Amino acid sequence: MSKKEALLKAAENKVRLGGYSNFSFRELASEIGIKSASVHYHFPTKADLGAELAHQYTNAFLNALGSPSEHKANGKNPIEVYTQLFRSALLFDKKMCLCGLLGAESDSLPEKVRFEVKRFFNQNLEWLTEAHLANGEQQPKHAAIQTVSLLEGAMMISKTLDDNSYFELATQPA
């Protein structure tokens, strides 16, 4: 893993625990064994790092999702696949969704970071709309925003109350 990749990985962990202001160049640098000044070689400004972090996170997330039609073809409900990705973030990473946290503090983010967080949700809504459409939902856009809202909210509350059963309860069908 290159130093640049290591920096992004370290930053991701920090941000997913406490938001954009929860990482500093000094901390990241010391964690991976370089000096804080050298971080500026890889990322001119903190906003540049934050934006690239959110961008790569979005790409990795969408990539892990695969395509809704592919899941349908395999006899799987794409919404279950989507839910499972959130669940594993909560259970294994034990951390918030990066863009869920950044989205909440959206108003105070540098413009280029905010842009990437918007991109995350737009792409997620696109994917979910396609998925609900494939499921034969009458109002796929409607269902899409409900799905992502419910999951982001349930994740936040489970983290806050430190009890994953809230997530399970929230995602269980009525």
Place this chain on the structure above:
Amino acid sequence: MSKKEALLKAAENKVRLGGYSNFSFRELASEIGIKSASVHYHFPTKADLGAELAHQYTNAFLNALGSPSEHKANGKNPIEVYTQLFRSALLFDKKMCLCGLLGAESDSLPEKVRFEVKRFFNQNLEWLTEAHLANGEQQPKHAAIQTVSLLEGAMMISKTLDDNSYFELATQPA
């Protein structure tokens, strides 16, 4: 309004835009016309201020909600009342729910602040469970966590994408 109240009001605005680290004693002080050292007279530490802020926010929120049975008696759906309180926070304050934001960064908060955020959600879940019970829901606890998750998530996404129609879409019944 006393200086102490003014400090809490100023802090609330900052936190609801960018989280716990988005306010400083210096900024608050200068906004209300005192010196930063004087803020320590009212709140010994930043954590004390944050905790009292979350505590009072919770009290005000619960107070504004009234009681589910009372709404029922007036022929109103308490869940609609609850949704409307979130909606007005988004539309009029144009800000996140204080505890929604703090909850997301829960892992990095001082213990006493985190405690108050937990209290907010526990009380909300209690209220919502009672409300769904009054509505004749079979699984009121189930429905309660779904309601608050959906609203917190929808609020965050609407703020992020800067479009309140997402909130409306998410809260519209299927």
Place this chain on the structure above:
DNA sequence: AATAACCTACCTATCGATAGGTAATTTATA
């Protein structure tokens, strides 16, 4: 006189960022 509500004046720690330099590697040119 006592207490509340400030103040000035400071502290230490940390922040993001910059300037200027170095050693090692890669690329371009004669």
Place this chain on the structure above:
DNA sequence: TATAAATTACCTATCGATAGGTAGGTTATT
């Protein structure tokens, strides 16, 4: 092929700004 130029990936040292917090003095109220 030898050498010159440029690039990569760091470094030390330092900047001004800001963070939360403290000690001790002053002013206003009761």
